[in-house]
Amino acid sequence: MAKVTDIGPPDFRTMIPPVIAKNYGKWKYHERLRPGLLKHVAESGDALYTVRAASPRLLDIGTVRDLCDLADKYCDGHLRFTSRHNIEFLLVDPDKIEPLVRDVKALGFPVGGTGRCLTNIVHTQGWLHCHTTATDGSGVVKAIMDELFDYFENEKLPAYTRIALACCGNMCGAIHCSDVAIVGTHTRPPTRIDDAHFAAWCEIPTTLASCPTGAISRHPAAKSVRIEAEKCMYCGNCFTVCPALPIADPEHDGVAIFVGGKVSNAKTRPRFSRLAIPWLPNNPPRWPEVVEAVKNIIDVYSRKARRGERMGDWIDRIGWPSFFRVTGIPFTDKHIDDFLGGLSTYRTTTQFKISQKGDHHGQSDHSRDRTENP
Ligand code: SF4
């Protein structure tokens, strides 16, 4: 018998509601009854209702206990968090829906985020936790969501809309497949090197190896390293392994905005987002420039796109020049690689196609290897 360990996630089948276990893989259809309320119907005729509420992502233990109490009261103890920090209460008794919604709202959590609503904004750690940040996570998202809150509670958008924030280019939030992606951006190399502490805090081999562009070299006299600024792309990777190379810069760090990404749906392929605004200032506590820019993009999309069109599908239809024109966003030299050079150097979809030998159009490197070196 295999040894029981605490490595890896527990088996999800031990935690799903009985109605899901009973009808696993046999769901017939679902309906969106109203914003924040879904109904899934199984082939057996069983129905499962989902009430979706937003969470602020960072929850204290008292709040988690309050949410669990509601799950005990209405959902036989079952509750789930979505990948975008929504809380989903799963019920089989439709008579419990309204009392549950009342209790959820009384706790201060809004109900919505399904269908053609703006879903909860996903974000990374920000100043609260991570050392590599170029901007905050929860602070920026709170300021944006306060402005766009109406779109969370009401289905006023052309299609499902996702906004995501990563507080540096490491993008541990995987935001590149969101309709609007907000990225904290460093714009200066980490040249304020703390030679006095380098030997105590850092290792030279790992620091050299951390740089994807080879910009870091040894500096034996100082028992430290030096950075060739022209080669640096401000990724912050070296600071992650070596605290003596601080990259944060309160004046020049800022926020970039990308648009048009999505994972696949039945209509169109998955796609990565592209640069819309290269830099906006960090202006806490309410980031007015970032809020205004995101609101403008969402408002224009909401007015101009056809029903069912995701942000990227809308831009595909009208073309990028028209996107920049109708949103009033200037197209600058900073955009050029993302729209010209980038086309030949980046994969712009996550779809793979294994094609015949000699046909390299649209192939991944992996598929090329397979066709040329069987
Ligand atoms: Fe840290 Fe960057 Fe991830 Fe933000 S995106 S949590 S700064 S690694």
Ligand code: SF4
């Ligand atoms: Fe290299 Fe990135 Fe550090 Fe620049 S910020 S030196 S590119 S690891």
